[in-house]
Structures are given as C-alpha cells and as structure tokens.
Amino acid sequence: MRPTKRDDDAVVDLLDVILRDGAVLEADAIITVADIPLVGLKLRAALAGMTTMTEYGIFEGWDWQYRRRARDEFTGEDQP
Structure with missing residues (x-):
C-alpha cells in the first residue's frame, strides 16, 4: 500500500x-x-491557541479572570 x-x-x-x-x-x-x-x-x-498565549504571558489577566469566574460558578461561591 x-x-x-x-x-x-x-x-x-x-x-x-x-x-x-x-x-x-x-x-x-x-x-x-x-x-x-x-x-x-x-x-x-x-x-x-489560548494555551500558547498564556505560556507567553499574553492574555494573562484575562485568563486569570476567566478561570476565577469558572471556579466560582463551579463551586457556587458567587451566588447569594
């Protein structure tokens, strides 16, 4: 073949x-x-890709905020 x-x-x-x-x-x-x-x-x-961007320090602030928001939604910390 x-x-x-x-x-x-x-x-x-x-x-x-x-x-x-x-x-x-x-x-x-x-x-x-x-x-x-x-x-x-x-x-x-x-x-x-976002993984490559964050490895080089680009979008680092955005990545931190996005991960925090996802963690809070997962754990339910942001709900009253």
Whole structure:
C-alpha cells in the first residue's frame, strides 16, 4: 500500500501548527490620494491557541479572570 496525502490535510495541519506554536502577522500600509500620503497604518497581530498565549504571558489577566469566574460558578461561591 502506498501512502497518500489528501489536499484537505494541509489546512488541518496549518491550523494545528498555528494553534500550537502561534504566528505573528505584521503589516505596514500608507494610504495616499494623488500621491500625497494621508494615513499610515502599522498593524501587528498574534494568533495562537489560548494555551500558547498564556505560556507567553499574553492574555494573562484575562485568563486569570476567566478561570476565577469558572471556579466560582463551579463551586457556587458567587451566588447569594
């Protein structure tokens, strides 16, 4: 039997790598009208799974609040 690779496996593999390892996207753009620069944009985005984000200290405050809220709901501490 010969190994085969389906075309849709590439998308799943790419998504797995991005969620596990993360990716940083950077873009610079200048909006001009009549060769006159009007607006400059500098964009930076980090894309990763929440586990990876919290390992690198991104969304650390959000993660702490989310876990506390989930714990309180589970234990019933926030109910009167």
